[in-house]
Amino acid sequence: MHSSAVFLIEFGAVILGLGLLGRLAGRFQFSPIPLYLLAGLAFGEGGLLPLGASEEFVAIGAEIGVILLLLMLGLEYTASDLVSNLKTQYPAGLVxxxxxxxxGAVMALLLGWGPVAAVVLAGVTWISSSGVIAKVLGDLGRLGNRETPVILSILVLEDLAMAVYLPIITALLAGVSLAAGSITLAIALGVAGLVLFLAVRYGRLISRFVSSDDPEKLLLVVLGLTLLVAGIAQQLQVSAAVGAFLVGIALSGEVAEGAHNLLSPLRDLFAAVFFVFFGLHTDPASIPPVLLPALALATVTACTKVATGYWAAKRAGISVKGRWRAGGTLVARGEFSIVIAGLAVTAGIEPELGPLATAYVLILVILGPITARYTQPLAMRLTGRRKPAEPPARTETAETVEAAETVEATEEPREAVDQHGGH
Incomplete structure (x- = not known):
């Protein structure tokens, strides 16, 4: 009875604290992820108030948080959208x-961590935060801008790459042989391909089977199906997160929209628990020694993300201003980087990898909204100083008119996108 009371007190305090931190972040209009990570550091070993009785429950909640994050991401896209993006935007994904x-891989090798840690850190620096970027686009009123489809296409390709990448690092971290790892990857690719085929060909039937006018029944069926598929995927040595992502892709139409609205609060709750859980396993004293490498890595990869967005937008025929906006928006890292690093921390391959990933994400999740807002005006100012005589007044006027027409033409689409969960 006493341990049960302690559990309720601890877990209640954690949830209440997360709610207050979320409100604080909302007031200052930035992502709450860094505050959640800091809360985890405070509640973990070496922190101000270590958890005891509720740590095991927090671990289960964190796993559910990862599953819901990937499910909600899958609900944002239809299978036909994914196939179309693969056909038209794959060069941007490769760049x-x-x-x-x-x-990330080079930094791990320079630190002497070995090839497995290099593969893990490569994923940490590669994947942008879809959640943070979607929120930033909404906050800045850019969901209807011409460069936004380019940004979303890159995010979709990264999400698809996760379906291949996660089984690879799961096998590497487990220390399985090359043959066993190849089998795991083949299973993952086969399952992903099968789900995409079924979603394209029979998506309406699947959605009709899941559909219900009763929100309670819809919530239970979607959540139960997701957890079931995630568990089966994990049993097959495929990532549970990938299984959840594929379930989200298979659902479409009104079912996807209804499930999105019902699951959003649950996603936010368990995602917050997940970030706290990651912080719990990071000793605050271990962060200062890796702060300089994390800062260097954040600086380099912020620049490479800007270059990625600029190149992809230029390839799509977007104006110069839109190219800089696309690049600056992609800088933020968040949930995926922590998911990948969390797998490595659980496997115990490198003690310093968790602290480095925590510091890296903290830096870029704070820097990301700033670069999204200020990269384009800063780039225009620097470009104007270098070449004062090059842009004539006529060109500037044309760009201004184009920007105004873009905003006016996209006011209605922006509202429509907002109703469908941000994509």
Whole structure:
């Protein structure tokens, strides 16, 4: 009875604290993720108030948080959207992977962590935060801008790459043989391909089976199906998160919209618990020694993300201002980086990897909204100083008119996008 009371007090205090931190972040209009990570550091070993009785429950909640994050991400896209993005935007995805995964791998090798840690850190620096970026786009009123589809296409390609990447690092962290790892990857690719095929061909039937006018029944069926598929995927040595992502892709139409609205509060709750859980496993005293490498890595990969967005937007025929906006928006890292690092921390491959990832995400999740807002005006000012005579007044006027027409033409689409969860 006493331990039960302690559990309720501890867990209640954690949830209440997260709610207050979320309100604080909302008041200052920035992502609450860094505050959640700091809360985890405070409640973990070496922190101000270590948890005891509720730590095991927090671990389960964190796993559910990862599953819901990936499910909600899958609900944002239809299978046909994914296939279309693969066909038209795959060069941008390849440039994104090359520019942003390579610095992480090089840093791990320079620190002497070995090839497995290099693969893990490459993923940490590669994947942008879809959640933070979607919120930033909404806050800045850019959901209807011409460069936004380019940004979303890169995020979709990264999400698809996760379906291949997560099984690979799961096998590497487990220390399985090359043959066993190849089998795991083949299973993951086969399952992903099968789900995409079924979603394209029979998506309406699947959605009709899940659909219900009763919100309670819809919530239970979608959540139960997601946890079931995630568990089966994990049993097959495929990531549970990938299973949840594929379930989200298979659902479409009104079912996806209804499930999105019902699951959003649950996603936010358990995602917050997940970030706290990651912080729990990071000793605050271990962060200062890796702060300089994390800062260097954040600086380099912020620049490479800006270059990625600029190149992809230029390839899509976007104006110069839109190219800089696209690049600055992609800088934020968050939930995926922590998910990847969390797998490595659980496997215990490198003690300093968790602290480095925590410091890295803290830096970029704070820097990301700033670069999204100020990269374009700063770039225009610097470009104008270098070449004062080059842009004539006529060109400037044309760009201004184009920007005004873009805003006016996209007011209605922006409202429509907001109703569908931000994408």
């Amino acid at each position: 994104d992977a090359a520019l942003n995964a390579l610095p």
